[in-house]
Amino acid sequence: MDESVIDYRAVFQALPGMVALLTPELVYADVNEEFCRASGRKREQMVGRHLFEVFPDNPNDPTATGMRNLEASMQRVLDTGERDGMALQRYDVEDPTRAGHWQERYWSPCNAPVFGPDGNVVMLVHRVEEVTELIRARGGRTTGRTRVLEAELYTRARELQDLNERLRLAHAREREVALALQEAMLPARRQVGDHRAAVRYRPALGALNVCGDWYDMVDLVGGHRLGVSVGDVVGHGLAAAGVMGQLRSALSAASRVAEGPAQALDVLGRYAHVVDGAESATAVTTFVDFDRHTITYSSAGHLPPVLVHPDGWVEFLDQATDPPLDAHPDPIPRPQAGATFTDGAILALYTDGLVERRREDIDTGLARLAESLRRHRAEDPEALADAVLLELLPPGGATDDTALIIVRL
Missing domain, CATH: 3.30.450.20 (PAS domain)
Known part of the structure; x- marks a missing residue:
């Protein structure tokens, strides 16, 4: 009828x-x-x-x-x-x-x-x-x-x-x-030398204002380098937040001593095998070398970072993607790839709540993100982050958690 x-x-x-x-x-x-x-x-x-x-x-x-x-x-x-x-x-x-x-x-x-x-x-x-x-x-x-x-x-x-x-x-x-756990575990926005960064964190509708999504920025040893990461733990609420805290801390520590992002994720994958609730968790980490103008990256089942060049070219860093952290019974070395940038570029890492929608192909959401970043690339990272959330998230809030981190390179 x-x-x-x-x-x-x-x-x-x-x-x-x-x-x-x-x-x-x-x-x-x-x-x-x-x-x-x-x-x-x-x-x-x-x-x-x-x-x-x-x-x-x-x-x-x-x-x-x-x-x-x-x-x-x-x-x-x-x-x-x-x-x-x-x-x-x-x-x-x-x-x-x-x-x-x-x-x-x-x-x-x-x-x-x-x-x-x-x-x-x-x-x-x-x-x-x-x-x-x-x-x-x-x-x-x-x-x-x-x-x-x-x-x-x-x-x-x-x-x-x-x-x-x-x-x-x-x-x-x-x-x-x-909320106390979130405030303790997730860093506030920060200035990275001469480079500004913005972070945004939006739990799903009906959640406890905390979720399993996380982000991190780590000062790396040797030169003017920065580690930027995001991850996603399945679930919402206090239990997911507890797992999030463990994985974020482990990756933060591993990044400080690892030779590169792939090795850092190798260590995190081994750790995830012994953490209850870390099943199917994903993460992506990037090592930014400001002196050499390079980004090395590795992904464990996570959506690719986005590099927006000053001229408007949008590059998805998707050449080093592997299964989630606990996918292999015996962890094996993960892939690693690199990209170059010029001063003024934008690096954006995010979780799936920003781009995934029911009954919509993921490529549609990624294209929407790329266009929003390209159009607002000249804005300050804080204004850019607000614009992206405004354009991509439903007015009443998303049904999945969202984390976003933007760094002006």
Whole structure:
């Protein structure tokens, strides 16, 4: 069927369960017919009004928490962009025909986000399963057995709420630890002699503001030389960040004593074999010799660095690419290649979140990156990095982590 002929408003109204749409300010935008029927309220009594203006907590019961729990759930959806299924909730709902009289109801809600084109939550879907009849005895009378069941269900609901709160606090603590690890492990932007550098770090949507992507700059022994690297560990969050920290530190140390980038990656590959979580990790490192105007490089399964020459020629450094760090049971020497540059060139290293898109060939993303770097090559590295992220990343953020480092040679 042609999607354009489907009347989605009619579908919404015909949904068999209670469903409402709310704005991020928790104002009713629409309700379906079943929501009106089950709640005992007309559509015009709800649409345009705040959720808790329509359904406040029972003022006669200081222990009533159903609506406050619902508000907390909706706020979690707005904060995380993730669906939130709530435990069974007891609500005291005011009788629409008798002001001041409250009905004891039991609802099982689920709240889900609706995203706009920019990736932000623009609407909340609030679905409710009415389970009061499962709690109440037939005929409106509560039997002793039902009271026991009601008490047990209510206790279980409170236990689940407490568990959700503990998980929320644990998540917040994990985020604090992850941010501290990121700040400790990833260097800030820096001046490399007369050469300026810029770094950017963007975790995926929904991540802890930290990820498995990493970058590094190392002053190398012997002459005016610099090691520039990026890498990518599979996964997000604290676990991936821990692996990232280990691999970054190992490559930083190896680069200072290695004869070249290939040897540095050889050492890192051997180390990756004994690090849990380093499976399929990738990395690329470049050794820049400012005196000789040369770049030697080697890649372990990573996307190629980009060298943008002052005249606008864009060169992908892709002549020394090998499998990821742990691909060989017995690590073998990795390839190494070189390139030359003139003063004013730009070197850019990045991770796949910058160029990869679903249902799009990777060459399309690489071409987009090359064009952005070429067009903005005369700008300061800080402005250049901002321009590249603005042009390549979706407005609401990417679904994969992104690291970018740009050095003016």
